[in-house]
Amino acid sequence: MTSPLARRRPLLAALMLGVTLLMAVACGSPTAAPGASTVKEITVTIAGRQVTPPPGRIDVAKGQTVRITVTGDAVDEAHVHGYDKAADLKPGVPATIEFVADQDGLFEVETHESKLQLCQLVVR
Numbered sequence: 001m002t003s004p005l006a007r008r009r010p011l012l013a014a015l016m017l018g019v020t021l022l023m024a025v026a027c028g029s030p031t032a033a034p035g036a037s038t039v040k041e042i043t044v045t046i047a048g049r050q051v052t053p054p055p056g057r058i059d060v061a062k063g064q065t066v067r068i069t070v071t072g073d074a075v076d077e078a079h080v081h082g083y084d085k086a087a088d089l090k091p092g093v094p095a096t097i098e099f100v101a102d103q104d105g106l107f108e109v110e111t112h113e114s115k116l117q118l119c120q121l122v123v124r
Contacts, residue, residue, distance in 0.1 A: 039065045040101075044118045046072035046089075046111070055117045060101045062123055068097045068109060076114055080121070082107040 040060050045052045060066055070078045076089040080097055082105060087095035089111070107121040 039067050042066065042068045042109075042119060044068065044070045044078075046070065046074070046076075046114075046116060046118075048073065049114060049116065051116055051118055055119050057106075057120045057122050060121050060123045062101060062104060064101050066097075066099055066101050066121065068118075069094050070097075070118065071095070072111070074114065077112040078109065078118065079112055080107060080109050 040058070042058060068078070068080070070087065070089060071092065071094045072078075072089040073091050074089070075091065077086055078089055078095060078097060079086040080099070082103060083099050083101075085097045085099050087097045089095050101121065101123045104123055107123065109118040109121060110116060111118065
């Protein structure tokens with residue numbers, strides 16, 4: 001005679017597989033299709049003409065959404081060259097630039113008035 005637990009094992013295994021697959025789809029699995037990447041978050045602070053973190057190159061996957069948040073201590077404009085995206089900066093107020101990186105290349109992100117480089121985006 002087969003125990004009740006033994007009869008339920010295939011059902012439990014199928015249920016666990018279903019839950020695992022559902023979690024992978026809902027949370028994004030590492031084997032997700034290209035272009036299904038997450039948002040690239042970049043946060044920059046400007047204080048006393050000092051940029052934090054220090055300007056550097058940031059790799060971005062082509063097709064990925066980029067969200068750049070800049071908080072400065074002076075009125076200015078942050079600009080992403082090549083994409084012609086900009087945001088007005090007001091002292092102490094975070095400003096956000098968001099776009100899809102759909103062009104390959106190296107793109108400067110800087111302020112216009114103070115001419116500070118915030119970072120360089122490397123899109124490939």
